[in-house]
Amino acid sequence: MSSIQRAAVLGSGVMGAAIAAHLANVGIPSLLLDIVPNKVTPDEEKKGLTLESKAVRNRLANFGKLGLAKAKPAPLYSTKDMDMIETGNFEDDFHKIAECDWIIEVVVERLDIKRQVLAKVDEFRKKGSIVSSNTSGVSITAMAEGRSEDFRRHFLGTHFFNPPRYMKLLEIIPTHDTSTEVIQDMRVFCENVLGKGVVIARDTPNFIANRIGTYGLLVTLDELQKSQFGVDEVDVLTGPVLGRPKSATFRTLDIVGIDTFLHVAENVYDQSTDPEEKAIFAVPSVIQTMVEKGWIGEKNGQGFFKREKTAQGREIFALDLETMTYRPRKKLSSASYEAAKAAPTLQKKLQTLVYGEDAAATFIWDVMKKTLIYSAALVGVIADDIVAIDNAMKWGFNWDLGPFELWDAIGVRRSVERMKAEGLSIPAFVESLLSQGESFYAQQGQTVQSFFIGSGYKEAKHDERKIDLALLKENGHLVMGNKSASLVDLGDGVACLELHSLKQAIGPDVVSMMMKAAQEVEKNFEALVISSEAANFSVGANLMMMLMEAQDDNWDEIDLVIRQFQNANMRLKYLKKPVVIAPYGLTLGGGAEIAMAGTQLQMAAETYCGLVEVGVGLLPGGGGNKELLMRWMERMPNGTDLSPIPLVQKAFEAIAMAKVSTSAKEASELGFLRSTDRITVARDQLLAQAKLSSLELARDFVPRRHTGVQVVGENGAAYLKIGVFGMKKSGYISDHDEKIAHHVIRVLTGGKAPGGSVVSEQYLLDLEREAFLSLCGEPKTQARMQHMLQKGKPLRN
Structure with a gap:
């Protein structure tokens, strides 16, 4: 189009x-x-x-x-x-x-x-x-x-x-x-x-996602009013343990707006001709009352939940639907829930909870059975097939599994036998399935091969715009790997280095695979792509490991780890074959340093990229200072007499203020992307587009050559320090912030090198590593690292 x-x-x-x-x-x-x-x-x-x-x-x-x-x-x-x-x-x-x-x-x-x-x-x-x-x-x-x-x-x-x-x-x-x-x-x-x-979707009331989603919310509310639970306890039960967002049910309604929810429910009620469906979509009086009171959710400050100031600070209170007053939130007590939460996979979590024997398990079963039956009854009514319905719920309500995928996970035959024993009527679509098979989807590993359409199974089409790393590995395309990273053959002479450590954190195993991948690609491939299919590209270095080494005074070990990471990034940068990095989601610290090491970036539009090490009392240690500086210096027009100091200041501000982009376009504005880099809007097409970009580069690829970096020297450092002094004097930064900022300035301006001189990249890397080690030894830095690991947010000390 x-x-x-x-x-x-x-x-x-x-x-x-x-x-x-x-x-x-x-x-x-x-x-x-x-x-x-x-x-x-x-x-x-x-x-x-x-x-x-x-x-x-x-x-x-x-x-x-x-x-x-x-x-x-x-x-x-x-x-x-x-x-x-x-x-x-x-x-x-x-x-x-x-x-x-x-x-x-x-x-x-x-x-x-x-x-x-x-x-x-x-x-x-x-x-x-x-x-x-x-x-x-x-x-x-x-x-x-x-x-x-x-x-x-x-x-x-x-x-x-x-x-x-x-x-x-x-x-x-x-x-x-x-x-x-x-x-x-x-x-x-x-x-x-x-x-x-x-x-x-077919032209029916509320189409697909809102039709099923609203039904599920109303059924949950209906079962809640019959149960011993509160809205806060039900949100625990209907959240991540079911493969749903943390906002679960009633928090989601507060975010969406209870008045909006009321309108959507009334739309189905007004147009439905099925008495049973009409009964479910008849909005409960409690919802009507909340709307009349203006308790419509976040936009009015209260709904099913309300934030209030207490002696302990701001606390969240839950609405008691019987008294219509707010009370402190309660902790859910359920053996089935605790067992499900501890289960290793989502499928095991679901089976544990659905087939549990306490009140919480019964509650979930009563909600789920109705939602599954309702979804099956709508196949061919709201959409042509189950794939559209499952995708609508995953993409529109952020469910990990759509209703038919969920049904497969708990076992179709087992659940249907229980439904029948409880006197429920089973849709013909499901009865037809059980006469021909055991599940709605036929899969190879994690990949769907076919899906049930009523008369039999229809082959699932492979979308050439998308690459499935899991399927490639299942089909023998794994070249090498360890517990934190794998090298996968994408075909056509392109390999992919996939990060799969916890949160894609960068540790020795990842760095080792970076070096091995570089050697393998130079020998046997035309190009390398670095990306993965996890939630985020990389949250950065393994902070826990770094803190433990610092607390044990293992300075040689820290020096070695940082030196190896720097060397791995430089190896990628000067590889004899093109390297396309395809970051997405959180691309922080060391993740951003890997991203800048490639020949070209193919960045997802929704990428939140930044060198955030200052937040834990450090500075980038894997070459991030150098690379961001070089990117900004490349923007200096040729033949100009303008001072490069404002460009160095841009790099300094991004690092010292730990700026994180809110998109790939903003990452470009912060200096992380070059004009030759590309942005992909469709996240699920990112890997395929990165592969295509790598093949384009491979046609006439000329490896990079070391050119050195022009630095602004001590005069430039003095200029930047004036700004830091002003911020310190105004109370915006602490003594330790000032110390970190001076380390960053020393690296970016070239230390003692004269202004205007050209230094090697290794010279800047050595400055960076020395500064990193020095800051690791600071008690206030170690306190920041500890606080981040424990609380998940920066400490200002």
Whole structure:
């Protein structure tokens, strides 16, 4: 869909503005329109503005756009991209949608208003442009009634989940009139360009994820009111132990907004013709009462939970649904839960809890059995197959397993026998499965080979845009490895170094594999990629190991470890074959140093990259100071008389303030990316794109040559120290912060080397290692390291 060069977003509320922001993230300019206000504000009146003033007429769209810079979490990769959003209003600027290739309606959730706006779209749009409605449940078919044939062929629902930048799920809802080519093209565009996980949903109330998710939440609430448990205890039971987010059930409702949840539930209730379903979606009186009181969740300060000030500080209190008062949270007492929590795998956790024998296990079983049966009854109703339903729940509600994957995990036959014994009716879809097999999915290791469709099993298609490291290893592509890292053959002459230590922390095993991988790739491969499929790229060095060595005064050991890590990064940097690093998620400390060691970065858009060692009283020790300095110095225009000190200052600020990017674009602004580096929006395509980039580089690859680094010397150091002195004098930093900052300055400015001289990279690495060792010996640094390990946050001492 390269033809989508410009978009229009109609409606500038929270969702509309956030969709425009994500379009800007991926380089698509948009027109953000909203209605014209019917009166001026007091501030506008003071400025002499009237209803005819452009600033007044565009107020709503301008407000939506300006709010993007302050919103948390940030909707934009970089606030610099705000310039890609043009604002206007429905009366003066609607004709401009004729310039747009995709028009997204995001107005209020009322069919009559949506139909009015879409009628106007039909009047002004150009033929062939895509038109979609972002709705969480209004009928797409009803919206299209009465529209032109070309409109209907190019119209569909695009249900973004909030916030659009971060939530992977996008439900595409076609009508019977929507062109199959449009459906397919939009799917590919939304996956490749917007980075979404797309599912095709049928035009039914609340589509897929909200239909099942809302049902599950209501069933949980219903069972809660029959049980001895409180909302806090149920959140413990329905969180990570079930493969669900920490926010679990009632914390999730507080985040989403209980008023929003009420609207979604009522939408199914109003449209359902099934008495049993209608009974479940009849919103409980407790929800109605909470909405009437304004207890609608985080946005109003209280819902199922409330933060209050106490003598111990701010504490979270839970709502007692019987008394409608808040009480201190209780600790869950359950042998089944404790056993499940200790189980080694998610499958074992689920089986332990579901088939346990205490009240907690019974509670989970009663919720789960109803949700599973409901999901099975909707196959062919809300979606064509179980894969769409499972993906919708994983991507939209952050479940680790969708309902049919979960059913496989607890055992379909065993659970169905129990359901029947309890008098439950089993959907024909499940009965059909058990007459032909034992599970909804047929797998090889962790990889799905086929899935059940009712009449039998359908082969799962391999997506060439994605690489599955686990499958490659299962099929004999493991070249070598140890407990912390593996070298995997990706095919076509490309190898991948995969980090799989705890939190991808960098220790001796990882460094050893970096050196072995370098040797193997130079001998037998055309290129190397470094990435993995874990939650994050790397949280940095093994801090516990470093602290223990420092407390035991093993300075030679620390020196050796740091020297080996520096050597491994330099080995990668000057490898005779191209090295593409593909970081994503947390890429901190040593992880960022590995990222900067490659020939090229293929960075995921959602990468949070930074040299954060100052937070534990250290400075980067694996070459990070040197590499960030070199990247900034490369930005100095050739033939200029400008001082390089401001560029050195940029590197210093990033390191001394432990700045962490909120995106790959911001990582570039902090100096971590070069102009030749690339950004991938679709996280699940990152490894495949890194492989393609490595093959491109391999065609005519010329290894790097050592060129040295120009340093600014003691004059530059004096300039930077003035700033540090000012911060110390103002009370912003402590004595120990000042000491660390001076070490960073010494490394970045070249120590005693004269200003303007060129030093070797090894010279800077030696300065860096000396500074690292010196700081390791400081009691206040060791206290910071200890505090981080115990509390998970920095200590200011």
